[in-house]
Amino acid sequence: MSPEEIKKDFPLLQNRKEVYLDSGATTQKPIQVIEAVDEYYRKYNANPHRGAYSLSIEATQAYEDTRIKIAKFINARYSEEIIFSKNATESLNLVAYSYGMDNLEAGDEVVISIMEHHANLVPWQHVSKTKGATLKYMYMNDEYELTDEEIESKITDKTKVVGITHISNVLGTINNVKKIINYAHKKGAIVILDASQSIPHTKIDVQDLDADFLAFSGHKLLAPFGIGVLYGKREILNKMNPFLMGGDMIEYVYEQNTTFAPLPNKFEAGTQNVGGVIGLGAAIDYIEKIGYDTIQKIENEVTSYAIEKMSKLDFLDIYITPNKKNHSAVISFNIKGVHPHDVASILDANGVCVRSGNHCAQPLLRFMGIDSTCRASFYFYNTKEDADKLVEALKKAYEMFKKYM
Amino acid sequence: MDELNDLYTDLIMEHSMNSCNKRELECCDYCKMGHNPNCGDEIKLELKMDGDIIDDLAFSGHGCAISQASTSIMIDTLRGKNIHEARKIIETFIGMIKREITDEAELKKLEDAIAFRNVSHMPARVKCALLAWHTIEDMLNERMEGNSDGK
Numbered sequence A: 001m002s003p004e005e006i007k008k009d010f011p012l013l014q015n016r017k018e019v020y021l022d023s024g025a026t027t028q029k030p031i032q033v034i035e036a037v038d039e040y041y042r043k044y045n046a047n048p049h050r051g052a053y054s055l056s057i058e059a060t061q062a063y064e065d066t067r068i069k070i071a072k073f074i075n076a077r078y079s080e081e082i083i084f085s086k087n088a089t090e091s092l093n094l095v096a097y098s099y100g101m102d103n104l105e106a107g108d109e110v111v112i113s114i115m116e117h118h119a120n121l122v123p124w125q126h127v128s129k130t131k132g133a134t135l136k137y138m139y140m141n142d143e144y145e146l147t148d149e150e151i152e153s154k155i156t157d158k159t160k161v162v163g164i165t166h167i168s169n170v171l172g173t174i175n176n177v178k179k180i181i182n183y184a185h186k187k188g189a190i191v192i193l194d195a196s197q198s199i200p201h202t203k204i205d206v207q208d209l210d211a212d213f214l215a216f217s218g219h220k221l222l223a224p225f226g227i228g229v230l231y232g233k234r235e236i237l238n239k240m241n242p243f244l245m246g247g248d249m250i251e252y253v254y255e256q257n258t259t260f261a262p263l264p265n266k267f268e269a270g271t272q273n274v275g276g277v278i279g280l281g282a283a284i285d286y287i288e289k290i291g292y293d294t295i296q297k298i299e300n301e302v303t304s305y306a307i308e309k310m311s312k313l314d315f316l317d318i319y320i321t322p323n324k325k326n327h328s329a330v331i332s333f334n335i336k337g338v339h340p341h342d343v344a345s346i347l348d349a350n351g352v353c354v355r356s357g358n359h360c361a362q363p364l365l366r367f368m369g370i371d372s373t374c375r376a377s378f379y380f381y382n383t384k385e386d387a388d389k390l391v392e393a394l395k396k397a398y399e400m401f402k403k404y405m
Numbered sequence B: 001m002d003e004l005n006d007l008y009t010d011l012i013m014e015h016s017m018n019s020c021n022k023r024e025l026e027c028c029d030y031c032k033m034g035h036n037p038n039c040g041d042e043i044k045l046e047l048k049m050d051g052d053i054i055d056d057l058a059f060s061g062h063g064c065a066i067s068q069a070s071t072s073i074m075i076d077t078l079r080g081k082n083i084h085e086a087r088k089i090i091e092t093f094i095g096m097i098k099r100e101i102t103d104e105a106e107l108k109k110l111e112d113a114i115a116f117r118n119v120s121h122m123p124a125r126v127k128c129a130l131l132a133w134h135t136i137e138d139m140l141n142e143r144m145e146g147n148s149d150g151k
């Protein structure tokens, strides 16, 4: 399969003439997902879990079937280990509050990496401050990677929680999460893996990784906005207090006391986003139909091509590891002496969508000694022609500024 | 591409890349930071008054070309104006960017700052263009409020 063929499945990419290079922020949606959501609302929408009538039962069934599908997709042992949320941010907050607040004590350490998205950073900062725990960072080396030495020097016997992004949304660095999880477990810590940027590109096997928790957003994985997933090991989830409380997550409610529903409902308070879940199910079907092998083959080809072309532009600073096998489909860069926001505006005027800013990773950019970058992120619907257009637009942007430098 | 060339004009580019207003005043009466978290624009505005007249203005900081040029051009426009003229110009500039003021005669009073007119078509850049103007607006308001203490 070629990206040109795949592109045909994505109505937006047909309807718009822009080159879309911001899939790290959110992916475009294939027709299969759009139609699945459309069909849900046309044919079997009802409030799940709440009606004795067959329409509601059908909606509930579809919702629960998707839970099983996701469990299989990431190789979870039990389907009740899959909790639906609204996005990765909510999943990560659930862990920080329901696990962190109850299990951390003064003197404990929480270890995260300097590459974390604010979603896996700010909640831990808050919980650590509240509980008197120490928040420590694993820093990267000059090649934008976390070394084994760094991992082993930061995770200690005092560490209770390790939060790590599988792939950096700014650098595209693929972290050695197996090593981190393994080492953290040896030290008695649990690990939360932020798979937001990895699951769109690479097969996730939670049992093989042995992650205690794993979070991702549907919208970065071809699915609609407003649906996210938290995976957690059953024995840990069972011991945790609920995060949000209200309808559907209870057993018996008395005036002064409540007993909570078993997993997974304990963590799914209120009416859930069934349409989003259906869309996520269709997205997973689509990914499996194409296959991660094909996805990676296309992405690697187009990303390598883009890097090769961009490396020839000596007016660019590019922030990626030189070790190709540790790099995903994200390229952060700057035109020397030009602010990324201006670059993004000029690329936009030339029909190329890239993101500019701090990418919700201010501590990382501060560590790098810069304020912001432009970021082009590729997916398997991007072609070499897209990369060429990016390079052409970059040249134009540079020409515009060069004469004033 | 056209609207872009209308925005990144020689005037704006030159002000953004090497502005003579990017300096420190020897002594200033008021100093204020302006910040646009969206793209990380950060400016420090310094203001020196001579009675009711804006005697001098200068800025430091960093950010995108639009924010930097807008600050520099604003300084050129407001220097030497009295506080009432200045407030009128600030109001007109903000009105122009928000597309609330379109009257040509009115806009003429903005002098060079009229160059930012096309920003009104680029929602992503509106905050960049307005940063300095909102900052000086706050400074002048604070001055009015604090006038009783003699400053």
Ligand SMILES: Cc1ncc(COP(=O)(O)O)c(C=O)c1O
Binding pocket: A024, A025, A087, A088, A089, A090, A117, A119, A120, A165, A167, A168, A169, A194, A196, A197, A217, A360
């Ligand atoms: C690595 C990483 N973690 C977490 C998030 C947060 O995702 P969301 O905003 O969908 O909750 C993102 C999205 O930008 C991300 O890239």
Ligand SMILES: [Zn+2]
Binding pocket: A341, B036, B039, B041, B063, B064, B065, B066, B067, B127, B128
């Ligand atoms: Zn700006």
